[in-house]
Amino acid sequence: MRRKLAAGNWKMNGLAEALSELNELTVTYGEAPVDILICPPATLIDRASEAAEGSAVAIGGQDCHPKTSGAHTGDISAEMLRDSGASHVIIGHSERRDDHGESSTLIAAKATAAYDAGLIAVVCCGEHLSTREAGETLPHIGKQIAESLPDAATAENTVIAYEPVWAIGTGLTPTVEQIAEVHDFIRAELVARFGETTANGIRLLYGGSVKPSNAAEIFATSNVDGALVGGASLKAADFSAIIDALVAA
């Protein structure tokens, strides 16, 4: 049985006052029957980790460098995230792949760095609209997953997030049939590579315009074990409604 996960990605949003939203979550979810994760900007990880201590809310980074330390101005290592109190890190988000030209090979190296630091890697994949319209979604996702996941991936150290790029921040969502098709496909690819036990333990999140109004329908979809939420994770009230929908699913 996979434990469900509601993950919030604050992206490049949040000054110190945003911690009040996190505080609200920690009060509401001192304990929870699902895993809850907030990935604030790197500047807030330390304070967020302290604020979330003793609650059901875990804190994660949004990216890491594949190396542990060195001359990499502006970068942050997985070890540093861990040192700041993070337990997870998002790897290979489409905004990293597109804005920073990150390849799946680099993403696999980052996931390995995350494992080495004892972090859980939330590895992202997803197609652009042109890929979907060309009927190439499944081969594209298959390639991204094959190249982005290290052989050392396990049910304990890895979560996969499927995020169609055209659904991110747009208010558009795929149909539940389209989500199920991709999630079932990812599960089958994982089984083929890692075997039933590992593959069936890896959680698959859906991301892209998840909000309180569509969360229940998405969480009822085949092989959806939770969500990676952007905009709707910035306000505790919205994210709580999504968490509650996940608990009820």
Ligand SMILES: O=C[C@H](O)COP(=O)(O)O
């Ligand atoms: O990481 C989160 C995703 O990119 C989804 O963002 P969104 O919920 O604002 O569409």
